[in-house]
Amino acid sequence: MGKIKGFILNRKQYDKIRKMDHCQMTMWAESVYKSGYKDGKETAEADSLTIDQVRECLLTLKGFGEKRVSSICDELQRKMSHTSD
Structure with a gap:
């Protein structure tokens, strides 16, 4: 298994996310999903x-x-x- 990257949400990021509108939040969530998918795919390919x-x-x-x-x-x-x- 590859190294698991941790996600730490600091106060500055939290405040930024809290102030997002619907469109910004959607784009942020999509970027988090794509990043996780990419990391998971790379790990699966390396460990298969x-x-x-x-x-x-x-x-x-x-x-x-x-x-x-x-x-x-x-x-x-x-x-x-x-x-x-």
């Missing part, structure tokens, strides 16, 4: 398993041969590339 790691793990299991592991990994790869588009 690779197909080679999955292959190694499956090959250690009894009953899984090279052919079956290859077909599983091919299907996982196809699904992962399909959902990332």
Whole structure:
């Protein structure tokens, strides 16, 4: 897991947020969301398993041969590339 960035709201930021109108608050909330999404996506990509790691793990299991592991990994790869588009 990556380092978790803390969010500390100081008094100056709090007063600024409190004085925002609806449009400003919407834009601020959207920027916070996008920042969190970006950080989460980067962390997930850095900590994710690779197909080679999955292959190694499956090959250690009894009953899984090279052919079956290859077909599983091919299907996982196809699904992962399909959902990332």
